[in-house]
Amino acid sequence: MKYLCVKVFMVLFLTSLAIKLNFCFPSIPLSLRTVVLDGHLSFTDNEFAAKDFGDQYRYSPLAVLHPKSVSDISTIIKHVWQMGPYTELKIAARGRGHSLHGQSQANRGIVISMESLWRQKMQFHIGKTCYVDVSGGALWINILHESLKYGLTPKSWTDYLHLSVGGTLSNAGISGQAFRHGPQINNVHQLEVVTGKGEVVNCSESQNTDLFYGVLGGLGQFGVITRARISLQPAPHKVKWIRVLYSDFSTFSKDQEYLISVEKTFDYIEGLVIKNKTNLMNDWRSNFTPQDSVRASQFISEGKLLFCLELAKNFNPEETESTNKEIQRLLSQLSYISSTLFTTEVSYVEFLDRVHTSEIKLQSKGLWEVPHPWLNLFIPKSKINKFAQEAFGNLLKDTNNGPILVYPVNKSKWNNRTSLVLPDEDIIYLVAFLSHAVPLSNGSDSLEHILKRNKQILEFCESAQLGVKQYLPHYHKQEEWMHHFGPKWEVFAKRKSAYDPLALLAPGQRIFQNNLSYL
Template identity: 45%
Template structure:
């Protein structure tokens, strides 16, 4: 980074106004900037997104998920205080106990209730190094079982993600940042049909908090996994490089003109009970051979999300079993190269995503979109489900004229002449 902003203040435990380490940061600052500044003090935020060139206000307005979410919750669960300019033009400092309705409305609120101008982000001691591990599977059940095993060991494991390996091209491109050579050469076709493989990615921080070296911890974990024999790969990298790994992919894609291309993405939270049906729906709907981009799939824990925020998860079934505590995020992160995908092809892909999202939202699967896009107010109402009334009440209270982020089409713009509430 060349120019670092001066709008980030770092407080080590004992220095600030609350008894923990934290950063006060402007809403427009990027997470990479916060990482730079906090590492200078040996600290870092606990919860991340995969890509760090995103704004603090932007990811707090959607949720903010990555491989740390199972352990610390999403980024919206790691905020102590916000400064918000509401749709009424008021600057309000809010916390979970001071103006809590605004605080929780704004988190995951898609910009509907106010503009985050400043956020207080919880920090922790940063490790210097990380063991980064990838293990390959040919069996979906073994893959998800092992992912769930990993998230049941937060005292050992610091990060868990995973992805579906659909074709050779993806296997190659996903290895750009991973610094260990893979000798995995799967057969993607058997008996005339396509075959998918799976990869778990997990990490162990060298943070001095474990009773063994990171290598011993990885060994202990690996013994309990059911990956394909001899297809577990490990690397040791700096914490900074680990967190900033997608940047390397970005630079590689930029080099061949494939970063600034349309990305018809679909992100869904899928209940554990509907995961297999969702996987089948996905594999039937896309052409695995031609799909360009990652399909991420990893588990999260429902109780790490505060239900007061505006973020929407699938409803837990009535009397749900303990393991319904687990839900999955599936990111279908397609790139559409304009050289082969014209405007009509792009429209087709968006229609395809819509079809998958609609089918997955139906009761059999019961998924909800993350970073949602919906074509009509009635879809939005359905998306928010039993939380719709609360959302509408918050909108009426904090942005009665509907001036904030109208592009989502959640609420209509109200003309000031017809409003007497201001």
């Protein structure tokens, strides 16, 4: 009788406690608050996880996981997985929150703050094959600094280095080195992944191959990248950084395609669209030196549609003379406007971290923490002139609220076994409209205006049947995603069924919104 009374008392006590906790946190399952972790779950002060770089969507999570170990991530995902197919909890991994359309958010779900893991020690392997093992939450800028201590560097980059490894590998990771080395997802030897079932799996080209290629460019759909083995090569000390201008797109693109086709060429090749910039040459003079200062001062850019070819050549001090000769040889093959040759010499780190310098300037003007309605496209070489004529010549009014990149890459350098989707041609162009919107504006720099222009560009691509694919894609309906993936959709859906059958992961991508819709 005494035992029964104690048991009844404990039941009543726990029930009362559950009621009180549910009153404080009405939507949070009691079981979630009692999970044992090395790190912790936070249920308040999580506003940061409801915001990203795009600043167009804000979805608040129920909780944020601050893991101290990979085991914490596995425990949480496994816990939600065990709730069964009708749980409403979803899980998103968040690195630096640099996503554009809420992809790193989880509406009333759980956000994993991957930054909590970035301090895990990097492990370098120096030998015939050099690489570094890093946390999925590590930032590329920190990998650069640590690698340089060994005289090494990753091969492929993004233009902005203050991004997480897991974030860029879930997409592709592209910059001006991609024509030679491919994107960052082509320069990974091995991954550690926590699947949608909470399983911790090591995968590579020879081990759990399907998961390895699925996760690379997989938009976070098959697992959370918790560790990556990144390929390294010897690092240079200095960079010759060059800019030249063109007034004709066909000449500009022809020169770009020539440079990515020859064996001895620049180490970085990108391009910029410039329209209605009034102080372009003065802006450059603060950092670059014109070869002919008199003729450069006479160049008038106002009102013109121009194309900037941006080049870089890596070198060490003892190679200065031979590097200069090589640059002169390559430039002599190009047809740029001769008075617009601007050059500078910077350290390797200064060049790679160049966008961060711009970030600091934009922050000082209040133009960094604003909406970024970016549009990134892969365009087949055969269609790039038609695209440029309409998009740059007619739909684009100016480039005063963010750069527009355009440059080709060799598709042969990209592994088609990854989840990334590309147009079906040997040479493809990346075109990136990297706009920022000015709050409260009603003009051409308003969010509404930029979104309307982006829609017009996409509608033109569709009506003109250009065969364009979005990079960092964003769609609302599964039918649109199926069209995006095309022949790859069946494999993509099968991988989802195998590795995240309850569709718990990366809900912000809006690919598998209904758990059962793809089975």
